[in-house]
Amino acid sequence: MQAKINYDFSNSIWRSSETGGWYFVSVPKDMSAEIRKHLQWQEEGWGRMKATAKVNAVEWDTAIWFDKKQETYLLPLKAAIRKKANLQLGDRIAVRILV
Numbered sequence: 001m002q003a004k005i006n007y008d009f010s011n012s013i014w015r016s017s018e019t020g021g022w023y024f025v026s027v028p029k030d031m032s033a034e035i036r037k038h039l040q041w042q043e044e045g046w047g048r049m050k051a052t053a054k055v056n057a058v059e060w061d062t063a064i065w066f067d068k069k070q071e072t073y074l075l076p077l078k079a080a081i082r083k084k085a086n087l088q089l090g091d092r093i094a095v096r097i098l099v
Contacts, residue, residue, distance in 0.1 A: 004052070004098040005039070007031055013077060023082060025095055027064060027073040029039045034072060036066065039099055049073070054096040056084040064097060 009028050016022045043049050047066030053075055060081060064073040
């Protein structure tokens with residue numbers, strides 16, 4: 001089993017203007033560049049990389065997605081996770097991702 005690397009950061013929750021309006025938190029650009037440089041080989045297509053995320057006391061298996069326009073990975077926050085962790089659009093949250 002491969003060891004996971006922890007990345008801790010804080011950022012605000014935002015919503016996509018696309019149809020369906022997914023909620024995300026962006027991984028900082030410098031951190032995204034480091035992840036991509038060392039771990040891009042783990043991407044499965046469309047910039048998707050399996051990850052575990054933790055916000056507040058809520059931890060879940062997920063994936064981060066590389067957004068070429070923003071040059072950063074995006075962590076999607078599904079409604080069930082937002083409800084469980086009591087998260088709202090615009091909240092600045094502390095996040096831990098393990099990749």
